[in-house]
Amino acid sequence: MKTIADIVLMFLILSNLAFLGISRLKTCIRILALQGLSLGILPFLIHIPAFSYDSVLLAVGSILLRGLIFPYYLEKAMRKADVRHEVEPFIGYSFSILFGMGLLFISAWLGFRLQIPYLLTSRLLVPSSLFTIMTGLFILISRRKALSQVIGYLVMENGIYTLGITLVHEQPFIIELGILLDIFAGVFIMGIMIFHISRAFDHIDIDKLSSLKE
């Protein structure tokens, strides 16, 4: 179990680096789907005894949402908004990757230093989730397209989810469900807004949304 968990976490780290270096939006969405799928099975790899109906239900819901529904919806939004397929970052790809390496270093240093009050299945859990959160934040601020911002938000959410299943062992079912629902509704509304932005402006470049400046 531990080895499989480690493999999943390694994949998480690599996929984050891929987000920073890949120029095509569609590929980014595909990687997001893979990330969502792999995170769905992670809870069963890290605490084996907790195998209840609730956790299975949540895992299925999470896989469905993060692995299938969100990516499908984002691709649909991309097609409808009819955007060009490049990510168009403010910061170049190679520099982004370098920056990502720096973030990885920081999160590894932080994650290994933190005093977690209980035993974890894998030492990689905390560093990789911190890295995912930071990558998400970095994507949020360094990309021009509204769609990339949604991807950044979801990557960050993936990181928080990983940290959550690592550190909080018994999150009540209803709250997990509520969080999942909120994220679902949030992404749904963001998708609609992207569609409206593309219709109103013929682009979804956030840096050109600047009529409300001081």
Add this chain to the structure above:
Amino acid sequence: MRPLVLILSPLIAGTLTCFIPNKIINRILLVCLSLGHAGVLLSLWIIPEPPNTGNWIHLDQTGLFFLSIASLLFLASSVYSLKYLQQESVYSSFPDHREGDSSKKNEKLFLGCMHFFLSSMSLVTMSQHIGILWVAMEATTLSTAPLIYFNKNSRSLEATWKYLVICSVGIALGLLGNIFISVSACQTGQTASSLLFPGMISRAIHFKTIWLKTAFIFFLVGYGTKMGLAPFHTWLPDAHSEAPSPVSALLSGALLNCAFLSLLRIYSIASAAGLASFAQDLFRLFGILSLIFSSIFILGQNNYKRMLAYSSVEHMGILIFGIGLGGLGAWGSIFHVLNHSFVKAALFLISGNILTAYKTKSINKIQGILHHSPLTGILWLAGLFAISGMPPFGTFFSKFMILQEALRQQLLWQTILFLFFLSVIFISMSKTILFMSQGERCHLEVKTTSLSEFICAVLPPLLLLSWILLLGFYLPDFLRNTITEITQQLRAG
């Protein structure tokens, strides 16, 4: 039982609204529901609920206070939006809404989201579990985003996008706070109930300090973003100025309070764990920062709704500064919640009247409101006096208490900064509002207000303002006791 009614009835009404095709029925439903909501709350003031026995959803005294404010403002806003929606369907295009096409405005969605907004706010004030609180706070963001987008023009689109992304990310950081606080609580046998607020406060002394501090910072950033504390306030002026006026009133008067309430709940855990001074230092820092930022942007502002929005940032700064002082400052701060909400909501409603009459949001195109519509002009002036804390209004006393406590603790520099920026804001706001109210009669004809217009558009802000005026003269015992109880709960432990 009754708390559940408060959450579920708007939810049901909102769903119904989406299916009822008739506009008039939907509008009446909104007003009836807000009346009913306020009525149930009134019954809760008269016959209180039994004390909490470990429920996740329970309306305690603090929640009751905040929810009552929200519910009264909701009532005012929903009466106001009757007229607003009618005007929206009559006037097809304001110069300010040029890109907007009124035929596309979705009134059904507007009314439905108003219901959902009320429901999510009720849930925020009642949640006793830290996870539920998070879910409810995110739900308020989601239910208000379509409301801000109501005008469907490019500016409201930009405002909504910023609001959605910045607040969602901010609240996601709050979720990290949830994770960290449960780590800090975990050593004593962890069950689901251990993340209830009363339980956490009683066991807070055993929490791991370093994790609790980390959690507190994440909560402050997360819910602080939602509350509009500088420097996380960047979404606020856009969203509050581009939203329709009844919604702006609710956003500033009720929703910011909900975020403030969340911070209060977290603060009471931190103070019970012996981290009061750590939390208070941070609170005072962000309070002063908010004052600085808002005063800079109010100075030279040429959009009166943005000016009001920045004034909300200022007042959130005052609130958090007061809590950061503790003692009388905290008392004044809770009192100020009530004062600020009512006054700011009234001002936003009046600004809606001005927008309808003059069809522009820029200050230098408006003159002579007192001439053109005396009632609105007088209210606009009274609002200025109330928001800047002139003596007969309640705001004066709450601000004065905060100042008094700051002086008593001999925080000389902070007091000077507090006073300096307050006066900068006062000068620039009064210059603006006096300029708008007085002056030559411009191209507009003197208009007589019809009765229905008076009831819908003038009476709600008039009542809100006069209540704050009244509070300046006489503070009823039940309010005094409630505020005292809330401040005592802050220091519990």
